[in-house]
Amino acid sequence: LQDNYDLIVIGSGGAGLTAAIQAHELGLKPVILEKMSKIGGNTTRASSGMNAAETDVQLNHHIVDSFEEFYADTFKGGGQQNNQELLKYFTEHSALAIDWLADHQIVLDELTITGGMSTMRTHRPSSMAPIGGFLVSELLKQVATENIPLYTDVKVNELMLNDAHQISGVKVTTANGDRELTAKAVVLATGGFGANQALLTKYRADLKGYNTTNQPGATGDGIELAQAIGAKLVDMDQVQVHPTVQQDTDHAYLIGEAVRGEGAILVNQSGARFVNELDTRKNVTAAIDELGGTGAWLIFDRGIRDRVKAVEFYDSIGLVKTADTVADLATTTKLDAATLTSTVANWNQAVADQNDAEFGRSTGMDRDIQHGPFYSIHIAPAVHYTMGGVAINHLTQVLTAQDQVINGLFAAGEVVGGLHGNNRIGGNSIAETVIFGRQAGQQVFKYLQQ
Ligand code: ADP
Structure with missing residues (x-):
């Protein structure tokens, strides 16, 4: 673990891995930090597939789809409470995300359908294997090929700001003690809080005692880290x-x-x-x-x-x-x-x-x-899934209560709130990690160029 990186990606699920690969391919030096011993987060547990519209895969299956219909189905399924800026970016960049995966030999050329969708737009591998394990293992091959450093058992406890209120690094706990790492940008890709009973019941007392499908590390750390430096939280009571x-x-x-x-x-x-x-x-x-x-x-x-x-x-x-x-x-x-x-x-x-x-x-x-x-x-x-989380704009920049950008802080994946409204449609979480993970990697590059 070095003292300095261009970018610190917190979390090794679909969003973190994608953001790191995208940033690395733009010439940056990212590091991925994962607090658990196991890589992949809740992403490894995803089963159905990745939603996208207007893809070549769909045409190969004689499905003619549109961004508008994808938007409309997701908006309806989310009780029309979805953040429309995020939803527009999401639907309109879904086919590009499928192509980007294919460019990395991650081929999702089979289709299925999930509840609330009007057509076959849930992309999955032709082996019919569950999407999550497949995606994580394929993205990890890419991380290895590109020599992107990834450390497990490293937990981020705090986001650091400089005097100009810009991200300057993180404080971590490792097996060898506590450390500070510096970086001008951080991508929060820490997932949701479905395994945090205290946080869940703080917003939803009625969920006391429910089992969860989440991995034990899904405790909402990123939400609390961002909130501590002024980030706005949205839809925290929307739990799937x-x-x-x-x-x-x-x-x-x-x-x-x-x-x-x-x-x-x-x-x-x-x-x-x-x-x-x-x-x-x-x-x-x-x-x-x-x-x-x-x-x-x-x-x-x-x-x-x-x-x-x-x-x-x-x-x-x-x-x-x-x-x-x-x-x-x-x-x-x-x-x-x-x-x-x-x-x-x-x-x-x-x-x-x-x-x-x-x-x-x-x-x-x-x-x-x-x-x-x-x-x-x-x-x-x-x-199963927490729809709420930190507020971002479509550039994945984390926002404050006054809708100001926190310079250098980006977020993607389940840690983010708003995209899914009051109900996430199956196949949209994997799509969210790849679409906004890519966007985060791109926007960090742009930010660091300034
Ligand atoms: P997404 O689907 O949004 O990518 P995942 O749940 O798949 O989210 O992955 C999030 C990952 O982030 C998990 O592996 C989780 O253990 C990890 N994580 C959560 N909090 C921290 C933290 N404080 N430091 C490092 N890693 C964290």
Whole structure:
């Protein structure tokens, strides 16, 4: 660890890795600091994919999409509370981010769909591997190729300012004690606070006791570091509870939206559907909570399972129940066999008619549920994503309460608030890390040129 860098990137998730690579490719000398022993943050846990519109990948799949529709879906899904300056930059730079990844041999040439999106714009690798682990390991290859220094077990405790109120460095704790590092610019890429019960319940008392899908380091450090030097916080009470989390063991496993996107349905304890499974996370969560604490069950077949590689993993650790017929599946899952059988038959008819008269589902209807074996996964909602965080402008510059720029401080990824409004759409978090991570790297370069 040297005493001085051009740029200090705090956090090794998608946003931090992307910002560092972009800055390095512009000729800067960045360092990436990660407080945990494990690299990748919550990004490694992302499953569905990366949303983008007007991409060549979409055209190859005969999907004609537009920035306007991407904007409209995200705005609607976010309760029209999204920061529109950020949302405009986000949607209009999404295709460039897909291209930038491809230029770095990170190819996302398959498509799926997530709840609240009107078309297939969730890009993922053709191996169908979950996006997060794939993206982090591929970005790390790039970090290694470019010899960008990355240190784990180094925690940033304080942002330092000079007399002109410009960023001048950070104070860190390492295994060998405390140190100060100097740099004229810092990118906060520290992620959210879903694993910080105290901070969560400070803004949302109703979330006391909820499980979380987050890694233990998601404690909102960046939010507190920035606030200590005058940054404005926005939307701190907007917390996403993910509807489909398997939590019958001591670890909460998020069952990715791709399972529903590829065709799974959700049923209640008696084996009946109760919601449009691809409504927004907020609405699906509310519908499951209304079942009165039983949780719900994802039901799918071999054809759907083959489209979502992560199910193999869930199965290998015992989270999936399997049977040769739908009736047997109901029995092993302790659902009503007759009800589940007719639920699946009705659903298959809806897929054939492309019309879900009961719940108005209109996406994720490309395949029905009739190719055994059949599978079920028990799920319930858990804290998943914090929409609130530090305020930035579309240049990723961190803002004060008076909307003044804090010179030298940039932020990208989940640490930022505002982009998602009151509900983040699946596939938008990975997109946010790459789109705004790139932007942060570019804007730091510009700032340091002045
Ligand atoms: P994003 O998706 O926005 O990139 P992630 O959750 O994937 O966010 O990554 C954020 C990373 O930042 C995590 O690995 C987390 O452990 C790390 N981090 C959080 N706070 C600090 C800190 N104070 N010092 C160093 N690293 C931190």
